[in-house]
Amino acid sequence: MTLDSKLFDQIRVKPAGKKAAEKVRAPECMWEGCDQPGTHKAPRGRDHEGQYLNFCVDHVRLYNKSYNYFSGLGDDDIQKYLKDSLTGHRPTAPMGTNNSAGPRSASAMPSSLPSGRPRRVNARIHDRFNLFESGAAAAKPAPVKKPRTLESKALDTLGVPQTADAESIRIQYKALVKQYHPDSNGGDRGSEDRLREVIQAYKLLKQSGFC
Structure with missing residues (x-):
């Protein structure tokens, strides 16, 4: 194949008129009175997530400057939205509750913590350093070393x-x-x-x- 072959030119060179065709396919700018191609997307706003408006580059800049997601909301609603956004707007349960077991009544809760040595959660736990010993057990003297x-x-x-x-x-x-x-x-x-x-x-x- 020679360098001046038409086949070679079709491979190397972008076909003429493609950019113009793309410009024609672009939607019209949605700014009132503008007939330029709307090549830039802008979000519609709150309650319209995933929906966009098409503007030209000049009008999308103007739209973004005045865009306010919280437009129309009161201060209390804005604070609630910001608080819920910390958990991804998903419901959360209070700490110390078991949703699967249902809420516990006040009578089922212990009135006070037990005194003395804490309950062992796992019988296989070995308190090597006597961290959970109390009273006389904690004051027990160390065994006397046997002399050689x-x-x-x-x-x-x-x-x-x-x-x-x-x-x-x-x-x-x-x-x-x-x-x-x-x-x-x-x-x-x-x-x-x-x-x-x-x-x-x-x-x-x-x-x-x-x-």
């Missing part, structure tokens, strides 16, 4: 029982430091070895989490 060999010797060094809690260990440690410190013995350093043992025992217990 070195920790047991450290407790003996401080002179406290094997089941002593952290507060008892700290009180005993402070008392022994005060007892064996040279400043409490007129500068006598004869108890320095005993003081060193007490300090090392306390450090060991502290690192082990006993105090």
Whole structure:
């Protein structure tokens, strides 16, 4: 096929007169006194959703400037429309109601919330961190840590029982430091070895989490 073929021109070039035919098919502008093609759509307004008016470009601009969807509505109706638009104009039910079960009467509602521990919704729920414990259960002390060999010797060094809690260990440690410190013995350093043992025992217990 040569470049000057008529078939080639029909493929490459848009047929003449098509744009003019489209202009003829366009509806006439609906602005009074205008005979230009109405090539631009504009909404008819409220209660006519999905329906449009056809204007030329100049008159559609004028129409859009003066267009007011809420024309003819009072302030209360406008506020109601804006509120309903938040839910897509679909009906909503008040929170806490079950439409399928019907409204509950006032006598069926509990007069007050139960006291004490909240009801367990699911028996398989494990309250690992005691978030729902109350009263004596919440005040239950943590189990005493069982000492190992070195920790047991450290407790003996401080002179406290094997089941002593952290507060008892700290009180005993402070008392022994005060007892064996040279400043409490007129500068006598004869108890320095005993003081060193007490300090090392306390450090060991502290690192082990006993105090």
